[in-house]
Amino acid sequence: MEHRIIVAGIGPGNPDFILPAARAAVEGAQVLVGGSRALADFARHGQETMTIRGDIAAVLAFIKEKLQKTHVVVMVSGDPGYYSLLDALRREFLPQMLVVIPGISSLQMAFARLALPWHEARLASFHGRVPQPEEISYKEGALLGLLTDRTNNSRTIPLRLMELDWPPSAELHICSRLSYEDEQIIHTTLGEASAAPEISHGILVVKA
Structure with a gap:
């Protein structure tokens, strides 16, 4: 089965406001991508991680490489549908490769x-x-x-x-x-x- 990119909205910041489906995806991820604060809050021992900084091209290349072996979970703050990395992911990957879990936006x-x-x-x-x-x-x-x-x-x-x-x-x-x-x-x-x-x-x- 083709591996997927799971884009998980992690809410406004406090972990209490992340939806259970997003939390389950994040906790079960082998490869986890997110901002430094999100990784500090949610990354677990044994997960391979990459921090989203200014070089989006490098992030997309990392995701493409890891998709060859496993699903990749990408954490975005708030809701993925509102000014998030989802735009860049849609430009790089086919929509059917994306699974989006909504979140509570700021x-x-x-x-x-x-x-x-x-x-x-x-x-x-x-x-x-x-x-x-x-x-x-x-x-x-x-x-x-x-x-x-x-x-x-x-x-x-x-x-x-x-x-x-x-x-x-x-x-x-x-x-x-x-x-x-x-x-x-x-x-x-x-x-x-x-x-x-x-x-x-x-x-x-x-x-x-």
Whole structure:
């Protein structure tokens, strides 16, 4: 039988939030690929591992080599379907070689913490990219869920939104370290964001 790549979403970070199917795949893996934090949390003695860093081509080459002998489990944070290594895997391997186990995304976690339904929210990422204006433009009653990074953070993004006609009074919820013991959620407004701590690599929820 042809070996498969099992892409396992491991949730927002805290191991309590990984789905049982993903945990079983990770624990049963002979070859395990993931970020350094994920490997520190989940790798077991005897597993062959590779750390995902900046060289994605090297990671893909490692996976291709190991597939000749066994299945390979690739851990991705959050849910594999939202800005993860799954894109690169689909470009390199046929879809039928991939088995994807979903996970709880940081965006899901943020909306859950705020007790906010998110079926009408627009989701966008400022993590290593900048959304097009139409993705994040103001509309009455709008709700946004946004990924951030070091450059596009809890202070710079509110300025960008106000340039796109979002009112300074719009609610801003700055979420960081979700699911961990030091989780923090700051409730403020776009206009007051500059007075709040600067948070990168988190989630912003903006409500008109």
